[in-house]
Amino acid sequence: MPIYEYECETCGRFEKMQKMSDAALTECPSCGSQVHRVISKNVGIVFKGSGFYATDSPNRIKSEARAVNQERQKDNQALLDGDVKGYVQQSESTDKKVAGA
Template sequence: MPLYEFRCNTCGSFDAWRSMAQASEPMLCPSCDTLAKRIYSVAGLIFTPSALSRRIEQSAEPKVQQRQSHAHSHDRNQHQGRPWMIGH
């Protein structure tokens, strides 16, 4: 259930958990029992500096790593008794 903000003309603003179907309906103020209307506010946005956003974009790109070959690692796994690893 989302949290909505309402404003009472007498007491000020307050928050209330309501279903989405009841979101636009007026609500009684918990302090004075008068009808309060829902406040529609903008979503909080965070602006990042351009240098930081470029660095984030660069670090998000995957890098190809070369696997080091271990020629004898396959033999070592067979000697440790792992039959489910055969052929992998």
């Protein structure tokens, strides 16, 4: 489930895990002020599954991490474009690649 970042006019930023199908929050859950969704641009590498081992050579880890990060950037780009379907597809294919790495 993706984590969305929101900014409350009063409390500042907070994160909320939501389903893709859930509507975006409009009110802060703690103070009721207006909130807007922040698209996080600094989503880093997510180490999922069993692709990375301490016994791997650093160069191999680096090149795989770079490949995964590129895929994640595509995820983020799809999200920025508001292309939720593309995001889901891209995200799933990334997960498969990471799992198979």
